[in-house]
Amino acid sequence: MGTKQKFDGYASQYDEWFMKNDNLFTSELRLFKKVLGDITGKKLLSVGCGSGLFESYIDCSNVEGIEPSEDMGKIAEKRGVNVIKYGMIEDVDLPEAAYDIIYFNGSSSYMEDLTPVYEKSLRALKEGGKLILLDVPKESAFGFMYLLGKSLGTYDHEYLKDTMPELPYPLALAASGVWHSTEEKINVLKDLGVTRFDFYQTLIKNPLYTNEEPEEVAEGYKSGGYVAIIAEK
Numbered sequence: 001m002g003t004k005q006k007f008d009g010y011a012s013q014y015d016e017w018f019m020k021n022d023n024l025f026t027s028e029l030r031l032f033k034k035v036l037g038d039i040t041g042k043k044l045l046s047v048g049c050g051s052g053l054f055e056s057y058i059d060c061s062n063v064e065g066i067e068p069s070e071d072m073g074k075i076a077e078k079r080g081v082n083v084i085k086y087g088m089i090e091d092v093d094l095p096e097a098a099y100d101i102i103y104f105n106g107s108s109s110y111m112e113d114l115t116p117v118y119e120k121s122l123r124a125l126k127e128g129g130k131l132i133l134l135d136v137p138k139e140s141a142f143g144f145m146y147l148l149g150k151s152l153g154t155y156d157h158e159y160l161k162d163t164m165p166e167l168p169y170p171l172a173l174a175a176s177g178v179w180h181s182t183e184e185k186i187n188v189l190k191d192l193g194v195t196r197f198d199f200y201q202t203l204i205k206n207p208l209y210t211n212e213e214p215e216e217v218a219e220g221y222k223s224g225g226y227v228a229i230i231a232e233k
């Protein structure tokens with residue numbers, strides 16, 4: 001048996017959270033689909049594919065996955081993701097210039113040092129390929145909420161009274177996150193030589209209201225609770 005991973009034991013809680021927060025999920029899924037664009041005939045790699053929840057809403061026959069948590073990855077396989085490695089991206093050798101799109105949907109938030117993993121991903125992209133990073137920005141209302149919950153050890157605190165959504169993201173997963181700001185990720189990519197960027201965002205409303213109705217995807221990155229950076233190689 002391997003080492004226990006951050007998401008081991010949380011696979012069903014993770015999916016359930018999205019299923020109960022169905023409008024929030026729809027907003028994130030719209031962003032996910034928008035930034036992937038037309039994937040027909042393309043080769044994709046999902047780093048930290050988790051349970052393949054988002055992939056189950058697209059044609060994932062050309063999507064490979066890397067996932068350290070077996071609990072999560074086994075579900076992704078059932079959903080059609082080709083999990084090529086059970087492990088951390090840091091420990092995987094990727095082929096050079098092999099993929100059209102490599103994406104990290106929420107997984108950068110569980111990685112300490114982004115430079116080596118983004119560098120490795122850029123190398124594995126074909127020329128003109130896209131590295132797509134989707135995350136909760138540290139500077140967003142969601143980021144603040146998770147960091148406050150993490151430092152208090154609970155969401156059930158007077159500081160958070162009347163501010164919390166009905167069903168917040170599991171505290172243990174908020175607490176094990178390494179929340180990065182969008183600018184931090186942009187700077188890492190610029191240092192690695194990326195010059196072409198696009199940005200899209202969703203979850204613009206405050207967390208208390210996010211699940212009231214699905215949101216449209218907006219351009220930019222300075223307001224959203226879920227932001228996509230598209231970096232072109």
Ligand SMILES: C[S@@+](CC[C@H](N)C(=O)[O-])C[C@H]1O[C@@H](n2cnc3c(N)ncnc32)[C@H](O)[C@@H]1O
Pocket residue numbers: 005006007047048049050051052053054066067068069072087088089090104105106107110111
């Ligand atoms: C927030 S979940 C996102 C899962 C999935 N991409 C989704 O959007 O539903 C973060 C995922 O990243 C994975 N992860 C954490 N650290 C990782 C690492 N170093 N390399 C690859 N994946 C990692 C976790 O196991 C978890 O499944």
